[in-house]
Amino acid sequence: MIRHIVLIKFKPEITEDRVKELFEELASVQSQLPGMRAISSGLSESPEKMERGFMHGFVADFADWDALEAYQDNADHQTLGAKLTEAAVGGKDGILCFDYEFEA
Template identity: 35%
Template sequence: MILHCVFIRFRQEVTASEKEAIYAGIAALKGIIDGIVDVKAGPNVSPEGLDSGYGDGFAVTFENAAARDAYLDHPDHKAVGEKIVAAAAGGMSGLLVFDMKV
């Protein structure tokens, strides 16, 4: 399996309801794109203070790398991705993406 982690520095003016709408859009992809096992999203709750400003994030678990790759190319993922980039501080520079085998 592949764990696809995305950490976001949202622009300050992005509201909680806008964040929830983005997370709902990501979660909805599970019913659209084959190979998605699980989706989790929310704010950072770590007490360590090591988030480097990435206050929110989500993780998508895929059956395998092929499922992840299909997700990356899927038009519905690209539409949600555009909303994420628009809401992130500095656009793409407000994102950190990290994938690992689990």
């Protein structure tokens, strides 16, 4: 399986309600992609306080690399990606992605 981790540093004017809307839109993409196994999102509550401004994020698990590619190519995901980029501090500089393979 592939784990896709995305951390986002939202602009100060982006409200928690708007973040919630964006994450709900993201979750709706799962129904279109049979290779997406799970998705969760939220606000960091880490006691370590090492977020460096990346206070929101999501994790999505995919069956394999092809399923992750299908997600990346999905039109709704691309539309949402543009919205996330617009809402992030510095555009793409305010978004960190990390993918790795793991055994379920």
